[in-house]
Amino acid sequence: GAVVSQHPSRVICKSGTSVKIECRSLDFQATTMFWYRQFPKKSLMLMATSNEGSKATYEQGVEKDKFLINHASLTLSTLTVTSAHPEDSSFYICSARGRGAGELFFGEGSRLTVL
Amino acid sequence: GIQVEQSPPDLILQEGANSTLRCNFSDSVNNLQWFHQNPWGQLINLFYIPSGTKQNGRLSATTVATERYSLLYISSSQTTDSGVYFCAVGPGGGNKLTFGTGTQLKVEL
Numbered sequence: 001g002a003v004v005s006q007h008p009s010r011v012i013c014k015s016g017t018s019v020k021i022e023c024r025s026l027d028f029q030a031t032t033m034f035w036y037r038q039f040p041k042k043s044l045m046l047m048a049t050s051n052e053g054s055k056a057t058y059e060q061g062v063e064k065d066k067f068l069i070n071h072a073s074l075t076l077s078t079l080t081v082t083s084a085h086p087e088d089s090s091f092y093i094c095s096a097r098g099r100g101a102g103e104l105f106f107g108e109g110s111r112l113t114v115l
Numbered sequence: 116g117i118q119v120e121q122s123p124p125d126l127i128l129q130e131g132a133n134s135t136l137r138c139n140f141s142d143s144v145n146n147l148q149w150f151h152q153n154p155w156g157q158l159i160n161l162f163y164i165p166s167g168t169k170q171n172g173r174l175s176a177t178t179v180a181t182e183r184y185s186l187l188y189i190s191s192s193q194t195t196d197s198g199v200y201f202c203a204v205g206p207g208g209g210n211k212l213t214f215g216t217g218t219q220l221k222v223e224l
Contacts, residue, residue, distance in 0.1 A: 034211055038156075043201065044214040091156055095212075102146050103163040104203075104212055109156040 002028045004096050006107030013084055014115055021079045021110045023094030029074035030096035034104070035067075038091040047092075050077055084114040117142045119204055119215035127221045128192050136187040136218045138202035146205040146212065147178050149187050153198050161187070161200075192222045 003026040013019050023033060032051050036044040048064075050056040050071035058064045066088075068080040077096075081088050093109040118141040128134055138147075149161040162169050162176040164185065169176055173192075178185040185202055199219050203212040 036214075043217050044203075046211050046213070049211055093156075093158065102165070103148065103160070104146075105160060106150070106158040109158075111156070 002026075002096070002098065002105045004030075004094065004105045004107040006094055006110050008110060009108055010111045010113075012113045012115065015085055016083055018080055018082045019084055019112060021081075021092055021094075021112075023077045023079070023096070023107050025075050025096045025098075025105075028096075028098045030077070031074065031099045032097045033071055033077040034095045034097075035069060035077075035079050036093045036095065038093060038109075044093060047079075081112065084112070086114045088112065089114045117144070117204060117206075117213050119202065119213055121200075121202060121215040121218050123218060124216065125219045125221075127223065130192060130194060130222055130224050132192050132222075133188070133190045134192060134220070136189070136200055136220075138185040138187070138204075138215050140183050140185075140202075140204045140215075142183075144180065144183075144204040144206060146210075147180075147185055148203050148212065149176055149185070150201045150203065151196075151198050152201060152217075158201070189220075192220075194222045194224065196220060197222050 035047045038044045048056045048058045056069035071077040095104045095106045120139045150158045164178045166180045173190045175188045199217045203214045205212040
């Protein structure tokens with residue numbers, strides 16, 4: 001299957017700082033990427049959908065100024081958590097789909113802890 | 116939006132036992148995937164199965180799209196099968212996946 005890689009896998013930051021998480025498709029061109037968030041012992045909740053070269057579409061209740069998403073190329077999307085607070089601590093997972101493909105492939109996830 | 120319910124929510128098996136996990140969804144879908152989330156959080160793709168039946172080793176899956184459900188079968192379970200199993204559905208056409216509530220599986224010796 002296709003490979004999607006996330007970096008960093010773990011990050012700890014101080015409250016008020018910004019953190020960037022990268023999501024790369026390693027062996028295919030990802031025309032669409034999705035960012036999910038998962039709380040402990042809960043399911044995955046979609047945050048936003050990004051298409052290469054376009055602005056991201058955010059799900060209801062997700063603050064677009066807090067969670068900045070950029071999909072500048074067909075192999076890279078980034079999620080920046082701005083002015084992070086402890087309640088932003090979570091597990092963030094990206095996924096990607098190639099042009100015309102139905103199946104989504106997921107990255108390894110990034111665990112963010114805000115102190 | 117579409118609702119996705121999985122059952123059972125929790126399952127404990129003895130090694131070697133078989134099990135069936137169910138995924139019910141509330142609307143028509145063109146995409147359905149099954150995942151295994153390992154203890155480190157990584158989602159492992161098991162099946163892409165919007166309809167029909169597929170098998171991969173000890174795992175198999177069946178989706179009956181007209182009746183809005185999918186089943187994941189695990190045979191001869193092993194301790195390494197432990198983790199959370201999610202189904203996720205979508206309308207297709209490059210659109211998002213909505214995840215189910217998950218089944219927490221623990222396989223004991």
